[in-house]
Amino acid sequence: TGAGSGLGRLFALEFARRRALLVLWDINTQSNEETAGMVRHIYREMAEEAAAAAPGVAGDGEKDVPPHCNLQVYTYTCDVGKRENVYLTAERVRKEVGEVSVLVNNAGVVSGHHLLECPDELIERTMMVNCHAHFWVT
Numbered sequence: 791t792g793a794g795s796g797l798g799r800l801f802a803l804e805f806a807r808r809r810a811l812l813v814l815w816d817i818n819t820q821s822n823e824e825t826a827g828m829v830r831h832i833y834r835e836m837a838e839e840a841a842a843a844a845p846g847v848a849g850d851g852e853k854d855v856p857p858h859c860n861l862q863v864y865t866y867t868c869d870v871g872k873r874e875n876v877y878l879t880a881e882r883v884r885k886e887v888g889e890v891s892v893l894v895n896n897a898g899v900v901s902g903h904h905l906l907e908c909p910d911e912l913i914e915r916t917m918m919v920n921c922h923a924h925f926w927v928t
Contacts, residue, residue: 791870791927792897794821799828801894802863806832809861813883813890815868817897826863833861870897870923871915877926895927 792798794816802814806829814829816822864887868879883890899919901912908916 791815791868791895791923793825793865794818795825796896798894798896799825801896802829803832805894806861806863807836809836810892811861811887812863813887814863814865815870815879815897816865817867817869819865819867822865822867826865829863833863836861870895870927871899871918873922873926876923880927893928895924897923 793802793812793814795818798814798816799821802812802825805812812826812829814822814825816825864883866879866882869875897919899912899916901908901916903912905913
């Protein structure tokens with residue numbers, strides 16, 4: 791979650807380099823799709839490198855084929871600060887992708903204000919995203 795920028799984007803790119811099938815969530819559709827584009831670029835580069843490194847013809851006349859790797863990236867727009875949005879998105883992922891084996895929930899809200907200067911709405915939003923969302927996503 792929070793794959794559209796910052797640490798979430800860096801995690802996504804590193805998992806892509808390790809050949810993970812990725813499911814990216816972010817509240818910002820555009821930045822999430824930008825991350826997915828970067829991931830696809832990594833996947834293409836790895837496929838090209840594998841094809842270039844593959845030997846031509848084996849001694850028995852059969853072409854050596856590198857192991858099939860189905861690298862994909864899926865994107866979902868989700869506000870993890872809203873429980874029902876998390877549950878609905880998680881159900882879509884189960885149906886469209888399957889079960890998740892590793893979860894990285896790094897979505898977070900940082901106000902930059904002192905506690906006594908924060909409006910109640912910002913405090914509530916911070917608690918929903920930075921605390922409650924961890925339970926809901928898991």
